[in-house]
Amino acid sequence: MVKALNGGDAGDGGGGGGRRRRAPNDRLAALLAEAGCTGAELARSVNALGTLQGLALRYDRTAVAHWLSGTRPRPPVPTLIAAALTDRCGRLVTPQEAGLAEAGPADGAASGEGSPTGDAGAGAAAGAGAGADSEGLHRLAVQTLADTDPRTRPGLLRSPYRPGPVVAWRPARATPAPMPGTALAQLAARRHLAGHAEQLRALVHSFAGLYLTHGGVHTRAALAAWLAQDAGAFAARCRALPGGSPAHGPGPSGAQVPGGGAPPAGPAARAGRVAGPGLGAGSGGARGLGGGLPSAGAGARAGRAAGSGPGAGLARDGGLGGGGVPAAGAAGRAGRVAGPGLGVGSGWDGGLGGGVPPAGPAARAGTGGRGAGSGSASGAGAGAGAGDDAREVLCCYAQLAHLLADMTADAGHHGLAQEYHAISLGLARQAGDRRMYAITLRAMSTHAGRLGQPAHADRLARLAVDTATGDGDPAVRAYLLAQRAAARAHAGERSAALADLAAADELLARAPQEPGPFDSYGKADLDFARARTHLALGEYPAAADALEQSLRARPPGHHRPTALTHALLAETVLRLGHLTRACEHWRAFLTALPAVHSRAAREALGRLLRDLTPYRHVREVVPTLAMARAFAERL
Known part of the structure; x- marks a missing residue:
């Protein structure tokens, strides 16, 4: 009415x-x-x-x-x-700022209420106690607004990293509410949501590529500024709708999840089955345009409906701090639905950290693809489309928050990075995306390990694997097990760590390998994770071999992971007494360095100067050391 x-x-x-x-x-x-x-x-x-x-x-x-x-x-x-x-x-405006409501308690990002980490100032928007979708987006907007404000940014950048308890996965609480009353209003809301999801996927693709190529120091500022405007504007529009969320549709396990409303972007009806709503791979499972943007059709396989989850497969690990470009096409596998891809990062130090989350929520058989006929935007199909597309939007925002966390950690602001990881975790929970929740836990484990918190990293890695226990995708399991292997190695559990690596090898061997960013968990990435595990165990020859294999498989143009892998390999072979080989890899690191703006790269440069200075009179060391000193003066 x-x-x-x-x-x-x-x-x-x-x-x-x-x-x-x-x-x-x-x-x-x-x-x-x-x-x-x-x-x-x-x-x-x-x-x-x-x-x-x-x-x-x-x-x-x-x-x-x-x-x-x-x-x-x-x-x-x-x-x-x-x-x-x-x-x-073009920025968040609240009723209080407009003088139309009384000022209440600030929705500041420093509050620890509802944080999965249990930390004040370390995850206010994470999923443990988060409310409606717009609240998570509002917290993201508030955090990024503070991050881009010169008056508040210095305090945020100095905030410390504080390990704390982590909340295991649990679905968001059901908050059902009606769609807007008229058919015209529903159609307008759905089209707006679908268009916004497309924009978000493109942004994830672009920023992830920039991070892989150039590191996080400068790119994080651009992403924070964009989120401060976009997340705030979208959150305000969400609050303008009934129930304070974009629209409402059925969520996982029949729960009503806030959000949704966008019509399917070209769903395909198969003989005797319906392709569910959502933006995903085409009828032939084709990937989207541009190596990562989703195509506008949903594909269904063997009697099951393809849900709304773009982002099939895993991201290229790079093992290096979460650079990876998310996949944008969801391909239905035989007898199952393709879920989201995984992110980057299996490393522990030198800025080698977490990953880029998937480009869309995972659609499970029976949860997505409800509808009849061609999956039109009306009737039963409309309800499924609403919920699926809203969860996709939330997942994209979680991706961007996750990517911003990785960039922020790469810039050396670890307390703020922890906050963004927690916000991403909360949005993943609100989206009902168990996979992305596991991916975020995995990235948090990597971050903790880098900062010398092996016990906390171990807890997070184990929880990530446990969270995805029910997932049958071998690539997902390989990705998570690779990080648990590194965590177990740091805990001195050699047999368990090697068992995890062997299991990851086996899983990756039978995982579908598709070209394109975030479509698969690459061999280069697993080799890097293997090297980190061997280094933690003190097995330097095996680590050097794994790093060499990782470099051979590394795609061109990924300057940041390439530079940091060369740096780590140089340090490793120097431990083995191979000074000439170390200089070769240090020079390769210095060649890639001008294109990379990363605190991890600067730290690697500092280790180069430290390690080679004792050999400053050796002939092959002299030019390498001179080049390194010249770079150090410019940074």
Whole structure:
């Protein structure tokens, strides 16, 4: 049922209830000036947002004049006004900032409530106690706004890393709510959500590629700035809808998960079965365009429906701090649905850290692909499309938060990186994506190991494997077992570590290997993980062999993982007494270094100077050391 509000009555949506006369609203006037927006334009934007909520609003410039004079409209109009200003200003605007609601306790990112890490300041938005989808996005927006504000950034960058208890996977609490009332409102909401998901996937692809190529020092600033605007704007729009989330649809195990509403992007109906909604691989399981963007069709296999989960397979590990480009096409496997890909990183130190999460939620048989016929946006198919596409949007935001965490760790800001990892963990839980939750735990384990917290890293690695226990994808298991092997090696459990590596080898051998970023967990990545495990066990010849194999399989253009692998190999062969080989790999590291802006690379350069200085009079060392000193002066 569509509700109508009369915009001509003092701007309060009809009726006198809820109106409060106050002093002139200078805050709203300043925001209108910032947005370059007239009163009539604001009124039209609010009316349009009201349509998405099933409200027939008829505001005009006289209503805006009343708001500027101090009158406050009734809810939910202040939220709609804030959402309209958010769109026009390109940043998050709240009703409080617009002077349309009383200021409450700050939704600051420093609160530890609901954090899986149990840390104040280390994961406020993580999934343990997170509420609606828009709340997770709002926390991400608040955190990135603080990260991009010169007044608050210094404190965030200095925040310490604090290990703490971690919450095991559990699905988000059900928060059912109706879709907007009219068919037109539903269609508009779904199309908006589908378009936003497409944009997010492209951004994940771009930023992950930049991180692989150039490291995290500069790219993290760009990603934080983008999220500060986009996540805030989208969260504000979410709060403008019923229930405070984009739309609502069936979630995993029949639960209602907030979010959704986008129609399927070209679902394919098979003989006797229906391809479920969502953006994924085409009918032939083809990957998306551009080596990682999803194609606009969902593919179904052997009597099962393909759900909404783009991101099949695993990312290229690089073993080096989470660089990997997420896959963007979900391919249905024989008798199952392709879930998300995995991220990068199996290393422990030298900035070799966590991974890029998958490019979409995993769709399980029986949870996605509900509908009839061609999976149209109406009827039963519409409900499934709503929930699946909303979970995809949440998963993409979790990806970007995860990638930002990896970049932030690579820049050396470890407490802030922990916060972003926790936010990603919470969004993964809200999306109902158990796989991504495991991927994030794996990245957190890598980060903890790098910082000299082996016991915490071991707990996280074991929990990551346990979280994905029910997953039959061999590549997923190989990816998680590789990190648990490194954690067990640091704990002195040699037999268990080698057993995990052997199991990962076996799983990877039978895992489908598809070209393209994030489509598979590559041999180069597993070899790097193997090297880290052997180094932790003190087995330097085996580690050197594994690093050589990893370099041979490393794709060109991945400057950061290539540089750091050369650096680690140089250190390893120097331990074995091979000075000439060490210099060869140090020179290869220095060749790649100018393109990489990474705290891990700077630390590797410092170790080069430390290790080669005692040999400064040896002929083959002289040019290498001179080049390293020249770079050190420039950094």
